[in-house]
Amino acid sequence: MLKRIVLTAALAASAAGAQDRPVVAAVNYPLAWMAEQLGGDAVEVLFPVPEGQDPSFWRPGLSEIAAIQQAEVIALNGAGFAAWTTRTTLPRSRLIDTSAAFSDSYIATQSITHSHGADGEHSHEGTASYTWLDFNQAAQQARALAAMMEQRIPALRDTVTAALPDLVAELEALHAEAGTALAGLQGRTILATHPRYQYFARAYGLEIAAMEWEAGAMPTAAQWQDLEAKKQDTGARILIWEAEPPADALDMASDMGLRSLVFSPLAGRPQTGDFLAIMRHQIAALGDPG
């Protein structure tokens, strides 16, 4: 009985503590991780995308929007990531587009042109949005987020100011590690199951030819044929999977002479590990010539 009372009291205290903590909402896991690194236990990081859903295409419900509207800081990735933010009412005073500083460096993707009546033609030009896979850009995003947290949550200013140099140093170190580890892959084409790696390829001098496969699903016969054709065209020997595929898919890729690697862009929160550790592991695996 006493144990139950103590447990209840502890939970209540924890809930009260969580309510008192300022909230930082993030649209993807890298930003949520950065907020956690910057604010530590003093902030509550709100990343409401359910496990298994792609944060790029996830659409929040009204209760989630209400919670996000109340956050002290709402960290956007920018570059068109999380299109729901353009159709949702959010307070500008609490929004930070973390990639705005390098928006001139966005990578444009395919565009569709059409017209409405007499308005004339206009185009929908896409933008590659996985900006954090260039870890130097990720460091800039961390700086932007830190500046906003310092401005909006004055009580956290010292904490954030103290944590930022370490976070930036870690991301810059990761950038240097990636540059070194992947140097041997420069000039060789790598195939990827999804177009997520534009900034990664640009930052580390890689040629990545992407397909449009569904993450974690068994590819169709037509997709295998497409893969074979791309392999023949490019001479690629490495296939990057966005998410863990079925074992049969790995076997088929192996039979085609392709070395398979799962390289998650980590847009969603991983089940275990954190951004830095997983990225280090993935980069080391990709750079491993064996």
Added chain:
Amino acid sequence: MNALFLAFAHLRWTWARSLVLVLVGALILAVPMVTQTLLRGSEEALTRRAEATPLVLGARGSQLDLVMSAVYFSEDRAQPITRAAEDAVWDSGLALPIPLHTAFQTNGARIVGTSLDYFDFRGLELATGRQIALLGEAVLGAQVAERLGLGPGDSVVSAPENLFDLDGVYPLELQITGVLAATGTPDDEAVFTDVKTAWVIAGIGHGHDDVVTADADGNVTASAAITEFQRITPDNIDSFHFHGAAEDYPLSAVLVVPNDIRSGTILRGRYLDPENPVQIAVPAEIVAGLVDRIFRIATLLDAVTLIIGVAAVAAMGLTLYLSWTLRAPEMATARRLGAGRFVILRLAAAEIAILLSAVIAIAACFVVAVIANGDGIVAWLLAV
């Protein structure tokens, strides 16, 4: 008591004359009081709201039009500016910009496209329902909701900017998610929505069915018959998108909330150049000038009212005098019946007292009714 009874009986007998005297008297008494009440109310409302609005950014031109449209949502239409002007304020780090897009109306109420910061800035709270969350949603001011009899779950349709603008602006159905608590300000007479929704009404953003289809060879063809949605629903919201550079999207004005006095001064200095198409106005200064002018005119009106009042009172006195002159035979009969001069004077005084009481009572009712609805009347006057 007998004098009162007789006086009342006579007034009732000559009811038409009595009614005219009472109404004229009530009007003479009430009009200056009502005018003063509304003027003071307008001055207070204008001044209070202007002082609560530090700076307004808008197109160069009439500062009065800019302030009246941005602060009081009046019909005055300043030229639009672009979102780049709002971004410039934001990028300066000196102030919080709050966008306003007030070009459209619905059911006679102004549609105010803005950001959530506006509600925090004005201290607006919801009386019922929830805050806007998605494109196509709106919250109503208290007066609009009462006048239209609408609430959460209902909808309103935006009206085109003008009848001849059939191509550019088409009606968009706005889903009402909440009603704001009454504040006695122009916010009660407005319909609030996200500025992005205002851009959808303006035709900058739209949603439609799939634009392109691919044939067997992979050739992509754009459909010539695109149907744009006029209602935003959970099923079609993902198809809504905006065209053109975001910095070119139009705004009616931007409320600027400086971080401190120094930031405000620096910002004002940046928009002094007459070549700059954008200007900053200080609502408190503009409104102070306007109020001064209004009160100069009001003083003149007071003098006119006083002169007319004196003339009207004299006319009323003359009416009573003539009435008593006509009643001379009646008074002579009373004298012959034994009524003294004092009794006849009491009769006259009682009649005047009854008339005055009726005049004061009706004037008081009129003034109280105006005072009770003063905030609403003032808000309506300012919004026109």
